[in-house]
Amino acid sequence: MTVRPWVRLDNASNIFLAARSDVDPKVFRISAEMDRDVNPRLLQKALDTTFDRYPLYSAVLRSGVFWYYLLDSDLRPTVMPELQHTCAAIYHPDRRTLLFRVVHHRRRITLEIFHALSDGTGALWFLSDLVAEYARLRYDDSGGGPVTSPTDALQELTADSFTRYFRRRRRIPLRRSFGTEAESAVLSPYGDPQHAMSERTGELPASRQTTEDAVEPTQPHRPSRLVRRVRGTRTPDNRPRLVELTVPAADVLALARAESASITMYLTALFFESIRRSDDGSQKRHRARERTFSASVPVNLRQFFPSTSARNFFATVRVEHTYGDGPDDVGTVARRLEAQFRPKASAEFLARKLRRLIRFERMVVLRIVPRVLKDVLLRLINWVNNRGLTVAVSNLGRVALPEPSESHVGRMLFHVSAVRPQFCAMSHGGMLTISFTSPFVETDHVREFARFLSAEGIDVRVAAARVTEDELEEAAL
Numbered sequence: 001m002t003v004r005p006w007v008r009l010d011n012a013s014n015i016f017l018a019a020r021s022d023v024d025p026k027v028f029r030i031s032a033e034m035d036r037d038v039n040p041r042l043l044q045k046a047l048d049t050t051f052d053r054y055p056l057y058s059a060v061l062r063s064g065v066f067w068y069y070l071l072d073s074d075l076r077p078t079v080m081p082e083l084q085h086t087c088a089a090i091y092h093p094d095r096r097t098l099l100f101r102v103v104h105h106r107r108r109i110t111l112e113i114f115h116a117l118s119d120g121t122g123a124l125w126f127l128s129d130l131v132a133e134y135a136r137l138r139y140d141d142s143g144g145g146p147v148t149s150p151t152d153a154l155q156e157l158t159a160d161s162f163t164r165y166f167r168r169r170r171r172i173p174l175r176r177s178f179g180t181e182a183e184s185a186v187l188s189p190y191g192d193p194q195h196a197m198s199e200r201t202g203e204l205p206a207s208r209q210t211t212e213d214a215v216e217p218t219q220p221h222r223p224s225r226l227v228r229r230v231r232g233t234r235t236p237d238n239r240p241r242l243v244e245l246t247v248p249a250a251d252v253l254a255l256a257r258a259e260s261a262s263i264t265m266y267l268t269a270l271f272f273e274s275i276r277r278s279d280d281g282s283q284k285r286h287r288a289r290e291r292t293f294s295a296s297v298p299v300n301l302r303q304f305f306p307s308t309s310a311r312n313f314f315a316t317v318r319v320e321h322t323y324g325d326g327p328d329d330v331g332t333v334a335r336r337l338e339a340q341f342r343p344k345a346s347a348e349f350l351a352r353k354l355r356r357l358i359r360f361e362r363m364v365v366l367r368i369v370p371r372v373l374k375d376v377l378l379r380l381i382n383w384v385n386n387r388g389l390t391v392a393v394s395n396l397g398r399v400a401l402p403e404p405s406e407s408h409v410g411r412m413l414f415h416v417s418a419v420r421p422q423f424c425a426m427s428h429g430g431m432l433t434i435s436f437t438s439p440f441v442e443t444d445h446v447r448e449f450a451r452f453l454s455a456e457g458i459d460v461r462v463a464a465a466r467v468t469e470d471e472l473e474e475a476a477l
Contacts, residue, residue, distance in 0.1 A: 004072040006062075010162045013116040013312050017061075017068055017091075018378035021419070022238045023439045025089035028416035028424075030123050030396075031110040032131045032409050038104040039138060044079040046134035047102055051077055054126055056310050060096050061116060066371055070117070077102060082110065085239040086465060087417035087437075090114040102130070109134065115312070120396050120414065121300050122310030128401055135405035161307040166354040225322060228290040228390045230275060230421050232440025235467045240417050240437045242465040243446045249398070249432035251458045259331035261338045264395045264425070265319070267434065268295050269334035270452055271391055271423060271445070272321060278444035294320035296392045297341065304347035315354060317344045318389070330452070389420065396426035421445060441468060 009017070016026040051057060057077075059070040075098050082105040090099055091114045099117040103110045111127045118126075235241055256266035272293040298314045307313050319340045321333050343349060360366070366374070396414050400406065412428040415435035425434045436446045443464065450460045466472050 006069050006071045007160065009068045009070065009116060010160045010312050014068065014374075015378055015382060016114070016116040018375040019382040020089075020091070022089075023234070024417045024419040025087065025091070026115040026417065027087040027090050027112055028115060028120065028123070029087055029110055029112040029414070030120070030127050030426075031108050031413045032127060032405075032428075033411045033413075034107045034109065034131075034135075035408050035410065036138075037106055038109055038134075040079055040081070040104060042137045043102070043104055043109065043134055046130055046137055047077055047079055049133050050126065050130045053129065054310065056118070056122075057098070057100060057126065059099065059117065061091055061099060061114075063093070063371060066367065066369070067374075068116075068371065073098070079104065081105065082108075085237075085467075086242055086415070087112060087240055091116070100126075115416075118310050119300075119312045119314050120298075120394065121302060121313070124396060124399065125310055128399070128405075131409060132402050132405045135408050139404045139408055160311065161301070161305065161309050161313040162354065162358065164307075165301075165305045166351065166358045225292040226290050227292050227294050227320075227388050228275070229387070230390060230438075230440070230445075232438070232442040234439055235441055236469060238439070239465075239467055240415075240439060241441060241443065241467050242415060243436045243443055244413060244415075244463045245434040245436070245446070245450055245453075246411060246461040246463075247432050247434070247453060247458050249427040249430055251456075252432055252453070255456060255458075256334070259334050261331070261334035262341075264297065264393065265337040265341055266330070266334040267395075267423065267425065268297070268319065268337055268391075268393050269321070269330045270449060271295070271393065271421075272333060273330050274445045274448040274452065275390070275421070276323070277448040278442075291324050292320055292322040293390045294318060294388060295337075296389050297345075298394050299345045299350065301350065304350070315350050317341055319344075386419065391420060392418070392422040394422070394424045396424070399426060399428045401428070 020026040055072070056070075058073055058075065060073045060075065062069055062071050073096070075096075077098055077100070080101065080103050082103040090097070090101060090112065099114040100123075101112050103112070109127075109131060111123055111130065113123050252267075253263055256263040259266060261269070272295075275293070295318070297317045297319060299317055301307070301313045301315060305313075319337045321328075321336055326332070369377075394414075394416070399412055401409055410429055411431050411433055412426055413433045413435055414424045414426045415437050416422060416424055418437040419439060421436065421438040421440070423434050423436045425432060427433070434449075436443075436449075446462075450462055453460050466474070
């Protein structure tokens with residue numbers, strides 16, 4: 001009898017099992033838009049080739065008495081047309097299924113992943129290889145072999161970078177070429193690391209989580225001030241409300257640089273302001289005491305600690321601003337958020353933080369607690385953390401693809417299921433996509449966000465998914 005490889009979930013993944021719900025199944029998606037409608041047969045062939053290079057993606061999720069674990073399987077993925085709503089649940093405890101899906105719709109190739117399997121960087125590696133192989137099959141007439149990438153043979157199921165770098169106190173070889181602040185840009189699957197639209201931002205991760213919006217499960221944040229929480233009307237069947245904004249990346253980068261802020265912190269400040277502007281008079285009076293706005297921002301740890309694992313390897317940073325204590329314009333708020341983010345997103349700060357979390361997780365008393373009770377505890381801690389957050393943000397940065405796929409891919413898009421309003425951003429080909437997701441029907445804050453950018457002379461294109469019964473009926477006509 002052959003014993004299949006298995007591995008316990010890493011430090012960042014356990015929270016996703018405990019915190020998932022019908023509203024937020026902890027699924028995220030990354031998409032690439034081709035210049036022609038997708039050929040399903042060739043996409044399946046490309047998926048078969050790419051899947052064989054990623055042993056991690058053959059894993060299924062199982063539960064033991066004390067923990068969850070990933071188990072290798074002989075399942076194979078099948079390309080499907082997009083029939084479900086975005087970020088529909090992937091993991092079902094009563095089914096033995098792969099933890100990702102590949103779907104297509106018109107010109108769009110989409111990868112959706114359950115966040116316990118991988119983060120935004122790992123998912124982007126897979127999608128980049130998939131699109132590169134598909135482009136080779138469809139467009140490359142040179143007769144060359146399958147696409148290879150630096151990530152080949154490095155996606156082992158058992159690789160756990162959290163254990164490698166943070167379980168013991170030792171000297172860690174940090175990557176210093178990116179400076180001491182965390183960047184949003186993922187390490188490009190091909191060639192040198194690609195920077196985000198600004199040089200200093202925060203990743204998913206994420207993603208975020210990239211998702212990616214992950215929380216630190218063992219240290220709930222207790223805000224000293226009343227934090228603004230967004231409320232609204234839930235969508236009828238718990239599908240996320242999705243709105244996509246597409247803007248020229250250079251124009252938004254210029255706005256951020258003019259305020260001496262990273263693009264992620266600038267967009268976060270604008271997100272805060274958009275929520276404030278979207279309140280009507282009664283809401284403003286009702287929420288006058290909720291002056292503090294906070295955001296969770298994932299940071300890609302691979303830029304500091306050398307890792308080629310596609311499993312989750314990120315941490316989250318919390319930033320906040322309290323309105324009414326000084327200038328509250330978008331530029332000032334962005335600079336203050338940046339001043340908070342930089343020291344928290346340094347390699348040294350994150351290493352200390354994660355070592356504490358790992359030590360807590362490895363305590364003998366906690367290790368012998370049954371998994372069911374651990375889930376209850378993590379769910380409670382997640383609920384406490386959620387009460388201290390207004391929004392979540394994640395920026396995968398600027399993505400570069402190899403030829404022939406680079407010249408055949410237009411926009412690339414990224415978003416997550418969400419328990420609160422969230423935006424995810426990434427750019428390709430000079431176009432920045434900012435995807436807003438929310439469990440609520442209302443989109444007033446997105447409207448204000450787009451209005452602000454338009455008032456700054458930026459061309460904004462908007463697309464929205466239908467979620468209400470009236471909208472779905474209209475689409476069916």
